[in-house]
Amino acid sequence: MGASDSWATTAVTGARMSAVDFVLRDLQQAIDAGIVRVGERLPSEAALAARYSVSRTVIREVLRSCESLGLTVTRTGKGTFVVAERPARMIFDGFSAANLMEARPYIEVPAAALAALRRTEQQIETLQNLIEAMDAETDDKVWVGLDATFHVTIAEASHNPVFANILATIRTALAGQSGHLNVLPTRRAASNQEHRGICAAIARGSAVEAEDAMRFHLDQVKDALTESIVDLR
Secondary structure (H helix, E strand, O other): OOEEEEEEEOOOOOOOEEEEEHHHHHHHHHOOOOOOOOOHHHHHHHHHHHHHOHHHHHHHHHHHHHOOOOEEEOOOEEEEEOOOOOOOOEEEOEEHHHHHHHHHHHHHHHHHOOOOOOOOHHHHHHHHHHHHHHOOOOOOOHHHHHHHHHHHHHHHHHHOHHHHHHHOOOOOHHHHHHHHHHOOOOOHHHHHHHEEEEEHHHHHHHHHHHHHHHHHHHHHHHHHHHHHHHHOO
C-alpha cells in the first residue's frame, strides 16, 4: 500500500477500550492523515486481522462502522475502498448515501422476489411503460423521477405494504441519489438495461431471477456511487 506500509504496526494491547474501538480509531486516524488515501483499497479482512492481531469478526465490525460513517465502500468481489478522509455527509433527503446503500438490498431484493409472485398484469404493464419512457427521455430530471417511480412500483407490486411504505418514504432520496449518478456518462444507459432485466424476471414470475436482477442492479449502483465519490474528491 505504499505510504501506508508502516500503518498499524502496533497490536491491540493494554488499551482500555474494545478491540473494535481501537482498530476503528486507528484506521480513522490513518485515513484522516492521508496515510491510507482516498481511492485506495484496504487490505483484506485476513490481512487487517493479522496486522492488528484481532479476529476477523472484529475487522468486519470495524469495516461496517467505516462504511456507515461514509469513509469506505465495499464493492462486491473487488474489496473495500476509502472514499473520504472524514465521515461523509452526502445526504439525499435526510438520508446519507451510505445508509441508503446499506438498507436498500434488504428492502428491494425481497420486494422484487415477491413482485414476481404477486404482481398483476397491470403492474407489469406499468413497469414496461416506465422502462420505455426512461429509454426515450432526454431530460435528466424527468428520467430521475421515472427511475424512482420504477422502484416504488416494484415495491407496490410485492403487495407487502411495509415494503411499499418504505419505498414511498425514501422516494425523494432515491431520486436524489439517482440524479447524482447521472454525472457518470454511461450509468444511465446501464441502469436502463438493468431495469429491463428486473422487469423481465418479474414478468416471468421468477422470484429467484428477480432477486438476482435487483441485487445486481443495486451492486452496480453502489459501484457507481463509489466511483463518483472518488472522482469528486
